[in-house]
Amino acid sequence: MSIEVIVDILLLMGLLIIGVPVPFCFAAAALFLFLTGDYVGSNFLVAAGFNKTSSIILLAMPLFILVGEIMSTGSLAARLVDFCDSIFGRLKGGLGVVVIVVTAVFGAISGTASSAVAAMGTIMVPRLVERGYDRGYAAALVAASSVLALLIPPSSAQIVYGWISGTSIAACFLAPIVPALLLMGLFSAWNFVMTRNMPIVQPEAVGARQAIKDIGVKGRRATLGLVMPFIILTSIYGGLATPTEAAAIAVVYALIVGVIIFRDIPLRELWRIGYSAGTTVGVVMVLVFFAVMLSRLYTMENVPQSVVNLLLSISENRIVLLLLINVFLIVLGMIMDDFSGLLLATPMLLPVIRELDIHPVHFAAIIGVNLGMGNITPPTAPLLYFGARIGKTRLQGMLKPTLILVLFAYLPVLLLTTFIPDLSLWLPRLVLGIN
Known part of the structure; x- marks a missing residue:
């Protein structure tokens, strides 16, 4: 690897560490390497960037972002919260489980962890505080739960990974589901432990018949939101639509539900929804454009092969190498958002994965869990800072519950995902018959 x-x-x-916007970081790195390297011209870089950003597969990502904006503007998200609250809310600490489940579902549909923090933080943090939860804990729980958006399909992170690696996106959707369910279970268990001494105000006790009736009423109100993931995944795995087409179906469905059926999204709001989603998508596409250029330059400079040689020079033991890869991904996640980390890490680590004979679908789960953990791991933890801003609290109050969830929930699942491939490969083999 050259000094340049x-x-x-x-x-x-x-x-990245000093806080320069991520697209500008990739642009500066690509420009520096191009000016200091020995390249004939810049046409190949621009072509590479435009070819990748015009991919039909990548179109699924902005469409899912638009779905998230529509859901958070209308009452779909709130109805999902009310339904889950009717099931778990009467338990002490049960509203925390509601946060975990609904944030995971909403984050998966919207495709990004940051959109889940913004929507669920706005809805759930005030409700948690009103019930007696500590504000710092409430914001930390929303931020930690939001990373499940990287794991539960349809996940934009898995779309990006499949697009870069050339792996089946349908298989990548399935790979992280079991790790995600394990995480949800551990988050819920630790939520009950951490809230046992909080002065939580529980809803008034009711009889079994009234509780069942309440669940039924709120379940009917949330039905149209609950069936959305089912429609998306059934259309994909039933062979009726590609992920991009399924995302378009989800947009149309969300608009019909919000504008026509529920009538809680005024027509004048559609412009604001489109503008908000468009600005997010614009940032992502600029990021992709420059990240692809930088990736092409790194490939020409044999950086991926240098990474392979560096790791193999440290150890040839498979376990040690997998641990080193995990450490690298966690650190990367600490300073980058999920999209940026995937765009940088995937092309660099794929040669290492091939050298270690790791299935690329298994690696989809590994990289998703790793980057999610990094996004909430101090000291940088981009999602924690965002959660603190949305939850209107100080980061210090979020650190203790976050570290507990990282050390005693996320880390065990990360190790299980890394060293037990069947956790990730069981569903893709069952549903798609992959080797």
């Missing part, structure tokens, strides 16, 4: 490449990587990391 080493300086370029240090430049990229330095810009």
Whole structure:
């Protein structure tokens, strides 16, 4: 690896650490390497960027982002919250389980962890505080639960990974489901432990008949929201639609429900929804454009092969190498959002994965769990800072519950996902028959 490449990587990391917007970090790194390297012209870089951003597969990502905006504007998200609250809310600490489940479902549909924090933080943090939960704990729980958006289908993170690696997106959707369910279970268990001494105000006790009636009423109100993931996944795995087509179906469905059926999204709001989703998509596409350019330059400079050689020079033991990969991904997740981390890490680590004979579908789960953990791991933890802003609290109050969830829920699941491939490969083999 040349000195120019080493300086370029240090430049990229330095810009990220000091808080420069991520697309500008990738642009600066690509420009530095192009100016200091020996390349004939820039046409190949621009072509690479445009070819990737015009991919029909990548179109699914902005469509799912638009679905998230529609859901958070209308009452679909609130109806899902009310339904889950009718099931778990009467338990002490039960509203925390509601946060975990609904944030995971909403984050999966909207496709991004940050959109889940924004929507669920706005809805759930005030409700949790009103019930007696500590505000810092409430914001931490929303931020930690939001990373499940990287794991539960349809996940934009898995779309990006499948697009870069050339792996079946349908298989990538299925791979992280079991780790996600394990995480939800552990989050829920630790939620009950951490809230046992909080002065939580529980709803008034009712008889079994009234409780069942309440669940039925709120379940009917939430039905149209609950069937959305079913429609999306059934259309994909039933062979009726590609992920991109399924995302388009989800947009149309959300608009019909919000504008025509529930009538809680005024027509004048559609422009604001489109503008908000468009600005998010614009940032993501600029990021993809420059990340692809940088990835092409790194490939030409043999950076992926240098990473392979570096890791193999440290150890040839498979377990040690997998641990090193995990550490690298966690650190990357600490300083980058999920999209940025995937765009940088996937092309760099795929040669290592092939060398270790790890199934690319298994690696889809590994990279998703890793980057999610990094996003909520101090000291940088981009999702924690965002959660603190949305929850109107200080980061210090979020650190203790976050670290408990990271060390005693996320880390065990990460190790299980890494070293037990069947956790990730069981569903893809069952549903799609992959080897």
